Amino acid sequence: MVYDCAIIGGGPAGLNAALVLGRARRSIALIDNNRPRNAVTHASHGFITRDGITPSEFRRIAYEEVLRYPSVDHLQTEIVSVRKLESGFELLDSSDVRVQARKLILATGVKEIFPDIEGFYPLYGKSLFNCPYCDGWELRDQPLVVVSELPTFFHSAKLLFNWSKDLVVCTNGRAPLTDEQKKQLQAKGIVVMEQRIAAFVGQNGRLEHVRFADGTEIPRAGGFVIPRFVQSVPFAEQLGCETTPIGGIATDEWGQTHIPGLFVIGDAAYIGPSQLVLAAASGSRVAMRINTDLSDEEFE
Ligand SMILES: Cc1cc2nc3c(=O)[nH]c(=O)nc-3n(C[C@H](O)[C@H](O)[C@H](O)COP(=O)(O)OP(=O)(O)OC[C@H]3O[C@@H](n4cnc5c(N)ncnc54)[C@H](O)[C@@H]3O)c2cc1C
Known part of the structure; x- marks a missing residue:
């Protein structure tokens, strides 16, 4: 099967993208290795309606909502490499399972260096x-x-x-x-x-x-x-993406990189003041953009 879109990273950015794309009836592989960066903290703040929620409860609610949409598959695994095909992308996981998709979102977050x-x-x-x-x-x-x-x-x-x-x-x-x-x-x-x-x-x-x-x-x-931030995975650079002066991945305002079909969102894109609500918002934006691109291609 070739998914409409694969999303690597099921934090707030990837989850919100999956939610909007699932509601748009797109087939989605939402892939996550369950290593949330904010797991050390007891409470997350600043997300309206969720101020003070524990990171684990935030994720529990988010996955429950996203997986109500039958076209979203949740693959709990680690992606180890990503390849651009003539049309779309192929991902390889740590058990040698391959996933193919027309579009790819990297929502893999960052790592802090203290x-x-x-x-x-x-x-x-x-x-x-x-x-x-x-x-x-x-x-x-x-x-x-x-x-x-x-x-x-x-x-x-x-x-x-x-x-x-x-x-x-x-x-x-x-x-x-x-x-x-x-x-x-x-x-x-x-x-x-x-x-x-x-x-x-x-x-x-x-x-x-x-x-x-x-x-x-x-x-x-x-x-x-105050830490320095680096990309948590090297996939975007390996695929030839440009980086911003502070180590983010260069995209337009919709998350599109200069590689057709490859999008980067959340902390990985904008490295800087990072917030759950900003990451989630970037997921919503990219989803609308990808659904538009897929619809345009289907009418060509
Ligand atoms: C200690 C701490 C406290 C914070 N407190 C707050 C707060 O109170 N309020 C707030 O708004 N923000 C807070 N943040 C910031 C917030 O957590 C981030 O801005 C937000 O999580 C970024 O979302 P994201 O989806 O871009 O990335 P992440 O949440 O980092 O998600 C990335 C996901 O990708 C997965 N992943 C990475 N590589 C792979 C791979 N190869 N294969 C499969 N899966 C992969 C990871 O397991 C992870 O689940 C805090 C951060 C930290 C570190």
């Missing part, structure tokens, strides 16, 4: 987070730490000030900060620490101290560690 600091992972998703829009409200007015090694350091520090005035911002010896930027932060009472961090120290998921390489310790209740 600064390598001891003690981070036991606290991640509990008192240390990566996105203030997702978890800033829960940490409001607490003594917070912000760690970034990126050129966007100053922007992150300014942003966090609206959630808590008790801020220590750390470059971990890496992010370039001008004297003027330091002055601006210090004028707001923000403490700037430029030495290397030795460890995050805490218990039961609660951050207690940040320990620096020179032995200094500062008590903190939580904070944000």
Whole structure:
């Protein structure tokens, strides 16, 4: 069987695409290896009607809704390679099963690369987070730490000030900060620490101290560690897609790459402030575009 569309990635982007395409009576292979990036967190915020929902409940509801549409097949497997055919695409999974489709959506998300600091992972998703829009409200007015090694350091520090005035911002010896930027932060009472961090120290998921390489310790209740993002799979680049300067896959506003029939949506396309609702919206848009393309082809 050749599906109308295969979707690799069943996060909010892929799921919303499957929902709209399923309702348009298109045959869909929705393929997911069940490794959601946000699984470490207890609650997801900022999606209207779903504010505070657990990531697992969000997925449960989404799959229940999508799989009501009989033309959507849910394949729980990992895709290991993707090939462009003369017409359409062929995917190979980890058990050597092949799937063919006329159109392909990559909704495979991204991976975070965090600064390598001891003690981070036991606290991640509990008192240390990566996105203030997702978890800033829960940490409001607490003594917070912000760690970034990126050129966007100053922007992150300014942003966090609206959630808590008790801020220590750390470059971990890496992010370039001008004297003027330091002055601006210090004028707001923000403490700037430029030495290397030795460890995050805490218990039961609660951050207690940040320990620096020179032995200094500062008590903190939580904070944000800003990661770098990279593609979670190399398929788009392997197929010849162009990347954006920050590592996203270049597409038009409908998710179409410059390779006919290949679409990239969700975090994988726009790497940046990532939100469930933005990913889901990109899924809805791409689905309408693909259904239009398929309809046009069927009338040619
Ligand atoms: C800790 C944390 C907390 C967050 N909190 C919030 C929040 O409160 N509110 C909010 O709006 N956003 C939050 N986000 C961001 C949000 O989770 C993402 O923006 C959103 O999940 C992106 O959706 P996506 O569909 O593009 O990708 P993802 O949700 O990452 O989904 C990608 C899917 O592709 C699958 N996949 C990847 N490769 C393959 C393969 N080779 N074969 C098969 N399947 C594959 C993965 O298993 C995964 O299910 C948070 C993120 C993190 C990390």
